Amino acid sequence: MDRARHIGRTGFIGGRRRLGGVLAALVLTTGTLLTVGGASTEAVGAHAKAVTTNQANLVRNPGFESGIADWTCSNGSGQAVASPARSGSAALKATPAGSDHARCAQTVAVRPNSSYTLSAWVQGSYVHLGASGTGTTDVSTWTPSASGWQQLTTRFTTGANTTSVTVHIHGWYGQPGYFADDVELSGPGGTDPGDPIPGAPDGLRTGATTSSSVALSWNPVGGATGYHVYRDGTKVQTVSGTSATVTGLAPSTSYRFEVTATNAKGESPRSAAVTGTTTAGSGNGPGVPKHAVTGYWQNFNNGATVQKISDVQDQYDIIAVAFADATATRGAVDFTLDPALNYTEERFKSDIAAKQAAGKSVVISVGGERGTVTVNDAASAANFADSVHALMRKYGFNGVDIDLENGIDPTYMTQALRALSAKAGSTLVITMAPQTIDMQSTSAGYFRTALNIKDILTVVNMQYYNSGSMNGCDGKVYSQGSVDFLTALACIQLEGGLAPSQVGLGLPASPRGAGSGYVAPSVVNNALNCLAKGTGCGSFKPARTYPDIRGAMTWSTNWDAANGNAWSKAVGPHVHGLP
Numbered sequence: 001m002d003r004a005r006h007i008g009r010t011g012f013i014g015g016r017r018r019l020g021g022v023l024a025a026l027v028l029t030t031g032t033l034l035t036v037g038g039a040s041t042e043a044v045g046a047h048a049k050a051v052t053t054n055q056a057n058l059v060r061n062p063g064f065e066s067g068i069a070d071w072t073c074s075n076g077s078g079q080a081v082a083s084p085a086r087s088g089s090a091a092l093k094a095t096p097a098g099s100d101h102a103r104c105a106q107t108v109a110v111r112p113n114s115s116y117t118l119s120a121w122v123q124g125s126y127v128h129l130g131a132s133g134t135g136t137t138d139v140s141t142w143t144p145s146a147s148g149w150q151q152l153t154t155r156f157t158t159g160a161n162t163t164s165v166t167v168h169i170h171g172w173y174g175q176p177g178y179f180a181d182d183v184e185l186s187g188p189g190g191t192d193p194g195d196p197i198p199g200a201p202d203g204l205r206t207g208a209t210t211s212s213s214v215a216l217s218w219n220p221v222g223g224a225t226g227y228h229v230y231r232d233g234t235k236v237q238t239v240s241g242t243s244a245t246v247t248g249l250a251p252s253t254s255y256r257f258e259v260t261a262t263n264a265k266g267e268s269p270r271s272a273a274v275t276g277t278t279t280a281g282s283g284n285g286p287g288v289p290k291h292a293v294t295g296y297w298q299n300f301n302n303g304a305t306v307q308k309i310s311d312v313q314d315q316y317d318i319i320a321v322a323f324a325d326a327t328a329t330r331g332a333v334d335f336t337l338d339p340a341l342n343y344t345e346e347r348f349k350s351d352i353a354a355k356q357a358a359g360k361s362v363v364i365s366v367g368g369e370r371g372t373v374t375v376n377d378a379a380s381a382a383n384f385a386d387s388v389h390a391l392m393r394k395y396g397f398n399g400v401d402i403d404l405e406n407g408i409d410p411t412y413m414t415q416a417l418r419a420l421s422a423k424a425g426s427t428l429v430i431t432m433a434p435q436t437i438d439m440q441s442t443s444a445g446y447f448r449t450a451l452n453i454k455d456i457l458t459v460v461n462m463q464y465y466n467s468g469s470m471n472g473c474d475g476k477v478y479s480q481g482s483v484d485f486l487t488a489l490a491c492i493q494l495e496g497g498l499a500p501s502q503v504g505l506g507l508p509a510s511p512r513g514a515g516s517g518y519v520a521p522s523v524v525n526n527a528l529n530c531l532a533k534g535t536g537c538g539s540f541k542p543a544r545t546y547p548d549i550r551g552a553m554t555w556s557t558n559w560d561a562a563n564g565n566a567w568s569k570a571v572g573p574h575v576h577g578l579p
Contacts, residue, residue: 058108058185059167064090070106077102086121086149086181095177103170109190109264112162116187119153120169122146124178126339132166132346133226133238135159142342161240163190163225164264172339190264198224198261200269206276214276216257217243224261230270232256232393236349247353249278249396253425288361288429291578292317293571294461294504294553295560296365299323301340304558308343309351309362312557313565315572318431319355320365320401324391326373331380332387333366333373352396361429364391365401372406381412385419392424399429410448421456432460433506433553436467436489442496451497460493461504461553465517472540480517483538486527491542500546506553510563513555521570524552532578551575
């Protein structure tokens with residue numbers, strides 16, 4: 001696919017205004033005006049706050065004058081340092097290490113249905129500021145590079161039942177330590193009961209299970225304002241009540257669950273763990289309808305509309321996250337969100353679960369134009385299966401998309417996908433996106449792989465673009481960009497052994513989405529009509545119809561959005577209306 005990774009590294013940095021001088025007066029809660037002529041605010045104690053009736057700074061120890069008291073930093077990554085301090089005598093320094101991005105957080109009491117402004121002054125590369133648990137939309141902002149103090153600012157509104165939020169600052173993997181100072185959350189203060197951190201919940205138990213979900217419930221904890229749910233050691237949900245349903249799970253798989261209680265003072269220890277096992281399930285994934293639309297979602301910024309998974313248009317039934325990357329271990333892959341997207345891992349997982357709850361499937365795509373993953377022996381096949389399954393468990397993916405454009409070994413890729421199927425169960429979604437040259441003959445590696453796994457294969461969405469002329473199933477040569485090109489080449493797959501339900505038409509969503517081969521959505525719809533019903537054909541008309549043809553695919557949901565969603569608005573309803 002024409003998916004050059006020109007990753008944008010420029011982010012909007014809100015509010016670069018610097019404070020012009022030393023705070024001259026502090027309004028005390030008694031109403032007395034105390035002048036602090038020329039001295040720093042710390043001359044009268046801790047960081048001064050602008051105290052008004054409803055708009056105090058709700059962050060405790062905002063300037064780190066008391067070390068990192070009231071803050072929790074991941075893996076001991078944070079410390080208070082004397083220099084550089086933007087004001088006062090201290091600032092936070094936190095250093096990412098390994099896979100940890102040095103997240104320092106604090107839970108703050110707030111009021112429901114209220115508006116808040118969060119800001120902080122930071123130095124460093126890829127420093128993020130955000131708030132989670134807002135009850136509406138969690139927010140985050142960041143700077144790619146701040147050599148001096150820069151202020152980050154973001155705003156949010158709390159939900160109807162929200163009584164606390166977590167404010168957080170973090171850096172990024174592989175970057176040097178960052179600095180932060182003068183963190184402020186302004187807005188109506190919540191009720192801080194003064195209670196200690198709540199105790200660990202008890203009575204955690206499993207309830208109804210499906211092939212992709214497990215229901216949980218537990219006993220209430222006094223003084224708790226919310227609860228965190230952990231799956232296999234990773235936090236996956238935050239709820240206000242004493243029950244939750246964890247979705248996006250693999251079938252016939254056991255998971256370990258724990259729960260913690262939270263309030264404005266912090267988070268409790270974890271509950272005793274329970275094990276929940278999903279059912280076997282059946283079919284080609286929980287969210288794949290008879291006629292489906294597949295869309296690739298870009299984990300990078302190359303000029304198309306930047307989206308979160310929650311932004312993906314509703315017409316897409318299968319969302320392929322592009323791309324997983326090869327690792328130093330042959331055959332193995334991994335996935336990391338691009339910082340250019342300003343997307344937290346927690347939000348990403350939550351968005352995937354929400355799409356699945358709406359009946360969609362989300363798969364991880366392996367390869368792409370520049371992705372080289374080598375699976376050519378038993379060891380690399382095992383590494384591929386193990387690593388993809390690990391990503392499915394971590395993020396909740398329903399399966400995998402094979403988009404290897406640098407050759408494929410049918411023997412060992414078959415072995416890898418069958419090993420993955422054995423791990424993931426019968427609801428595993430497997431999609432493929434070969435180039436036209438890869439599907440000209442059943443002897444080609446891609447075609448052989450598809451036929452080898454026909455019993456577990458969901459759909460092959462061949463790329464009818466960036467191709468040039470190709471042979472059709474009648475032996476004639478067809479040029480890309482026409483109904484005949486689509487129908488005559490699809491005929492090779494349909495008559496070469498794949499079921500009609502395993503064949504889809506892959507096209508760019510806009511002229512900018514590929515180097516060549518874009519056709520109007522009406523051409524895609526005519527080709528589908530020709531194959532499914534025998535109408536709308538060009539000069540080539542198949543000898544028979546294929547009413548069960550799966551549907552269509554596009555690169556990408558981002559280019560679709562950049563083009564006003566013209567592709568999904570036209571092709572989506574048409575696919576879903578096929579017989």
